[in-house]
Amino acid sequence: MAGSILLEREYEIDVLSRRMTSALNGLGSLILIEGEAGVGKTRLLEEARALARAGGARTLTAYGSEMERDFAFGLVRQLLEPALVSAPAELRADWFSGAARAARPVVDGKQGSQTSSGDFAVLHGLYWCVANMASTQPLALLIDDAQWADAPSLRFLMFLVHRLSDIPVAVVVASRPGADAATARSLDVLGVDAATTRIRPRPLSLDSSGLLLNEAFRDERPAEVPFIEACHDVTGGNPLLLEQLARVMRAEGIEPVRENIGRVVDLGPQAVSRYVAGRLAELPEAAHRLARAVAVLGDGVRPDVAARQAGLSPEDTVQAAQHLTLVDIFSMESVARGNPLEMRLKFTHPLVRATVYGTLDPDVLMSAHIRAVQVLEATGAEAEKVGAHLLSIPPAGSERAVTVLRRAADDALLRGSPDAAQVHLMRALAEPPPREQRLDVLLQLAHCGQLLNDDRAIGPLREALTLSASPHQRAMIRAQIGSALFFLSRTTEALQIQRQGMREAPDENTRGLLAAGMLSTLAFEPNQPALFAYTDELERLPPHDSAGAGARDSMIAMVRTWQGRPEGIARARRAGRNEAFMAMPSNELFLALGVWHTLITADDEEAQASLENAIADAHRDGSVRALTAAFNHRGWGRLHHGHLDDAEADLLSAMRAVEEANVHVGRAFNGAFRAELHIARGRYAEAQAALEWGRLAPGNPGAVYHLLMSQARLLRLRGQADRALQTALQAGRSFASCGGDNPALIPWRSEAAVNLHRLGRVDEARQYAEQELVSARRWGAPRALGRALRVVGLAYGGTPKGLAALEESWTVLSASSARIEQIDSGLAYGAALWRATGEVSAQEVLREAITLAHACGSAHLVRVGIDALKKTGARPRRPTVSGPDSLTPSEARVARLAASGASNREIAQELFVSVKTVEVHLTNSYRKLGVRQRAELQEILAD
Missing domain, CATH: 1.10.10.10 (Winged helix-like DNA-binding domain superfamily/Winged helix DNA-binding domain)
Known part of the structure; x- marks a missing residue:
């Protein structure tokens, strides 16, 4: 095996060589070697190790094992522990510096404090530990038999692969078929990433099989062609099986001649076992x-x-x-x-x-x-x-076994792996534990399942409900069951358990949390007539400063926002300022969705500040749920503000969290938001791909109308007005089925109006446009009002009423932060004003819209504006942006930290981004501010 000759692997070795060289020079990458057992994956890993060492890299190795697939970060610990243990104390301290401190519990369970699963801080800490190690010497991480990898290590690889391009790290992973469904899905996610190269070594050809056999029989006689053909057929050209077959035949004195073909057929399937025996x-x-x-x-x-x-x-x-x-x-x-x-x-x-x-x-x-x-x-x-x-022996009623299994589960949670903890706790229940311990084991097991968004949380919680005698604990268990069912899109069951919990809840805080859970479940389940009656009932309750009351306010605000009732805005602000509510563990802070949803829809700047805090908390607490929701909403808000680069980074982070942790509730929203981002940049194929990705959410994700709305807009831009009209009307029906009637969320009437106008159905277009304008004025937010006015203006064309509506739209949006809508209205108003009057002021409106599009980073909208300006006979000027106000939120944060004296590495760790991202933001900031060095930043930003 180890000494076998390497045949027909020139292509694979060339790919390994090129990618390894590139990675060790700073452009990291992952190479995934896939194939059947014995096809030569391990030999290719040995080649990768030799290439890495020749390139001056530190090589770290790990092997998947059936016995260790339930270890918390088992592969990661195999990779890192030997180097960390043997490193001098000063170097080890440097490797664990900054954000990398959060990685210590993974490699040393006695360090740090209890962490939670899917812990973003742990994953980010591991990334920084690897990055810190690579800053002293390039790294090659070599992993064999990844089909037996533990789930947390795979999550880290999925986290790392998105950030490899910034660090001199080569990751080479070998895997063969036979992985369970979850592992196979994770390996597929790894395989399709842009930083990944897949290598699939093929079985050997007949000629190479002959070379291998002749090498094995070199001290005897050459193998005859029919014998070679028989060996090739029976092994399928698998190098390992060929080699073992040859060894067995040599050991048994079988010569490589035609007459022994029958022996080949008999021995072939058992070559390895016969050799070992x-x-x-x-x-x-x-x-x-x-x-x-x-x-x-x-x-x-x-x-x-x-x-x-x-x-x-x-x-x-x-x-x-x-x-x-x-x-x-x-x-x-x-x-x-x-x-x-x-x-x-x-x-x-x-x-x-x-x-x-x-x-x-x-x-x-x-x-x-x-x-x-x-x-x-x-x-x-x-x-x-x-x-x-x-885990490999049947239960025996051993209290000692329960103790060991619970300790193993505690260690796994400490390292940030509820996957492993869940397995050990389930086995502990089967032992079984003493009666006085059973409730604790059930609740810990349920906690693991919730962190994993796993339906296995529900059974233990239901059993815990039968064992608990505490009214408060029973109510909270029901709240947890409802939450778990909601995240699994099992809304009918969730409502039933939440209603039971409300009847038992002993205090205001618990009742508030259960009420919020019920509202969120009702809101995401179409055709629920009880939703608004229940909202009315809750709205009459007096305000309270408990976390439960804040959660209740948040969900009431979301319902009122869907209805287009502006009183929801004040309630969202109150919930956002409720300290007890906003300080809840980030895993439960998904109930703040109502705050963010409402304030973003209302163009209220408080939303972004709340989201910044929530994301920082989720980084520390490690809630993938909270990160998905917060990144989705911050990206959505930044998209409206025209900060397209920042919005794209947030929405990609949310997308990756959905894929890594299988958080389906956020999938449809993310697909729709990313589609809107791509539309703003004229990337229509990418927009369609995002919508198709969003539709993969199982069950009813509660955001079908967002997907339909974006699909309608995309169809219109692709010239399919009739299909766009039907899809917009479908979006309206879907939104209405959830009680929705707010054009700031789903502007289906204005979309229908634009398409009706294109189809020549002018009267109907004007009717829909006027109806949306009434709703938008009632809601009052500039973004929705400006868009509705623009569509009214387009529906009435160059008439005085049409021009007045377009002018008002431009004026309303110019005073707002809704820059994408402002650009669209500027382009529409400038073009219509020029056609109707030929006034020079029309050119100035178009120029302002073009400058704004350039500042937002939409080359597509810049081109649209330039085409419109050329039609007026004007000569377009090159758009430029400068000054502190031109910085995106991310650029401004990086620039301020740099001005305070923080290094790029310190900035990256504080903001949970890569050093390369910091470098890009600083380069953009220098250009926009007209400076060349850090020392000049403080003076400019202070002004």
């Missing part, structure tokens, strides 16, 4: 015992631990390991040169380990795992390692 038969009993012990304990075990498992002395263990290595069953990896007892025992290939493990009959195997529990506990192994063997 044959080699073990030549070895002493100690080698057999050690091989079985390592097969049970798993690769990477210390010889002293394997010795206890096998019942061997240290000396016999070393000798047995050497025997197994000589016959290519074991490979040994040294972690301390010169000391054999500090070696690690590992099989040469997972198929070899599987073969040895498969020879153990069920009774022997169970006894071996029971012994492994005893051995690992006696040698001070981590609870997770002991727990892995408890």
